[in-house]
Amino acid sequence: MSEATSPESNRSTRDQILDEALRCFAEKGYEGTSLNDIAAGVGIRRPSLLHHFPSKEALYGDVFERLMSEWLERLDAAVAVPASGWDKSELVLRACLDLFAETPDYVRIMRREALDGGVHLGIDLSGVLRPFFDAAVQYLESQMAQGVFTQLDARHLLITGYGAILTYFSDAPFVDGLIDSDAMNEKNIRDHQEHVIGFFKAALLKS
Amino acid sequence: MSEATSPESNRSTRDQILDEALRCFAEKGYEGTSLNDIAAGVGIRRPSLLHHFPSKEALYGDVFERLMSEWLERLDAAVAVPASGWDKSELVLRACLDLFAETPDYVRIMRREALDGGVHLGIDLSGVLRPFFDAAVQYLESQMAQGVFTQLDARHLLITGYGAILTYFSDAPFVDGLIDSDAMNEKNIRDHQEHVIGFFKAALLKS
DNA sequence: TTGCCTACCTACCAGTAGGTAGTGGGTTAA
C-alpha cells in the first residue's frame, strides 16, 4: 500500500529522525538531548535509531550539514539575483530573514554551535561562511568607497548584523517576555524583518 | 593568619566554586557541565562541593543571580548619571559594553539561558530586565517624538541592539574565524565597542 | 524452499550523572 515498499518507509523514518533531532538539538542542545528523546519522538527505540545513524555525533553532523547547505543555497540564490547598491544588501538580508523565520530551529542550533565553539563537530562554522563573509566585506567596502553607504568597519558591521538578525529568533522565549507577546507569531516576525531592514537602511544610507 | 579563621576560608572556597562554576557553565552549558568538573577545578571532590551548595541547580542559580545583580547595578549607575539625548544612550551602551568586555562569561551564560528559555531556573530573565526595557522604550520614544532620534520601532530597536552587542562576546570563537584574529584581544574589543557606538549613532541621529 | 536483506525489538554493557551517608582530622571554645 502507501508505504509497503522498504526503500520508501526507510527514507521516511530517516527523515523523521532528522526532523526530530533538529527539533531536540535546537530545543535542548547537544548535551541536553539524549538519543532516547529523539527515538521516542519518532516512535521507535534507541537501537533502531542507531540502525539509521552510526552515532549521536554523526546524526548531529547530518542535521547540521542539511542546515548549512540550505542556508548557503539561499545565500547563493540571493547573491545571483542581479542588483546593486542598497537593493543588493536588502535581497541578501531578506533571504536570510525568510529562511530563519521559516525554520527558527536552524538559528537556535547555529547559535548553540557558535557558543560551544564547534566542539561537537569537525566542521568549522566560520570556515564554511568565510567566503560569503569576505565577499560581503568587499562589497560593502566598495559601496562605502563610492559614498553610497556610510563609512563603517565592514567586518564589524557584518558581525553586528548577524547578531541583530539571529538574536530575535534564537532568543524568542526571552523576547516574548520583553514585548509581552509571542515573538514568533506572524505579525511580530514581519515587524522584526521590516525593522531590521529599516534599521540597516537608516545606518547605511545618508538620507 | 591570613585565612586561618573558618568563616574566611569557607567564604573563599565558596567563591572559588562560584568562579569555577561561572567559567564551566559559560564554557559548556548547564547540561554539559558536571559537578565533578567544577569540583576538580577548585581542587576538591564533588561531595565537598555539595557541602557548600545544596544542588547543581542551586549553584547555577547563585551564579546567575550574582551575574544579574552586577549587570543591574551597572545599568542603575549608568542611568543615574545626569545626561540627555544621545549622550544618555551612549552612557548606557558603554556601561553594558564595558561589563561584557570584562566578564564575557556573563554574556555566554545569559545567551545560553535565553536559548534554553530559562529552563534551569525559576528566575525569569526577561522579567528581571523588564523595568529597564520599558524605561528604555519610553526614553527612546520620547526622543523620537522630539525628532532627536530617527523614527524606529523602539522595542525592536532595543532587541536588535541587545543582539548586536552580545553576539560579539558570546560567539567570540566564531568571530575569531571570520576576522582571522582573536576577537577577545584588547584592540578588537575596543574596535567592536566603537563600531557599535558609531553604528547606533549613524542609525539614530540624522546628520 | 532457501538465503539474504532491512528495520525493528529486548537485554545488556560500561561509564557517568547528581545526590546521600557516614567517617575523621583540625580548629575553636568551654
Next chain:
DNA sequence: TTAACCCACTACCTACTGGTAGGTAGGCAA
C-alpha cells in the same frame, strides 16, 4: 580534656547515558 563544629573525604546509591549483542518478523529474489 573534652565537646562542638566545620569541612573535606571515601564509599555508595539510583538513574540514565551512548553503544552493542543477539534475535525476530517480513519482503524479495533465485
